[in-house]
Amino acid sequence: DQQVKQNSPSLSVQEGRISILNCDYTNSMFDYFLWYKKYPAEGPTFLISISSIKDKNEDGRFTVFLNKSAKHLSLHIVPSQPGDSAVYFCAATPSTGANNLFFGTGTRLTVIP
């Protein structure tokens, strides 16, 4: 049973606009959340993370928002660039850090020039 869900398999956005990728989780024990980005024929690479004690974490063009009561997190990319086109995986873990990760199925983002 998927404990981390990404209900949108794909998303298309115009260059320069905001991309919003969503993720829901079911396990209230999850304490740490991460986003990974994956290009074709490569492994996922870490993008940004957030601890459950925060509701927002920002790193340049990337911001992750966490709504614990709704068990929902989102990744905002502003402004979107063609190089952001990739598959984005949401992940969660009940422990602090990157072990024992539960991943979603991914959202394919296409940024149109």
Next chain:
Amino acid sequence: DAGVIQSPRHEVTEMGQEVTLRCKPISGHDYLFWYRQTMMRGLELLIYFNNNVPIDDSGMPEDRFSAKMPNASFSTLKIQPSEPRDSAVYFCASIRTLGTDTQYFGPGTRLTVL
């Protein structure tokens, strides 16, 4: 650093054959993870090792799957016998320590079982 190395990058085999996937973690990383990626389930953790010892293999789907880590720089994931439903991309990842680090993934092995 060369990053996590996986081989082969692609494997095509026939049902019933044995398949062995290989992984070399980043030097100095104490934890190694094996994942399987499918369209339906995304990335699933199969097993992970700490200092070459298997810690959690609850994700291994069946007895047909086995994993070993004979030393700090090498791990294998074996499927015997393979079945068409095993077709997926298999990733290996490593981290130095728990608690603060992010996982570093290899490029994956795309397995096709005919």
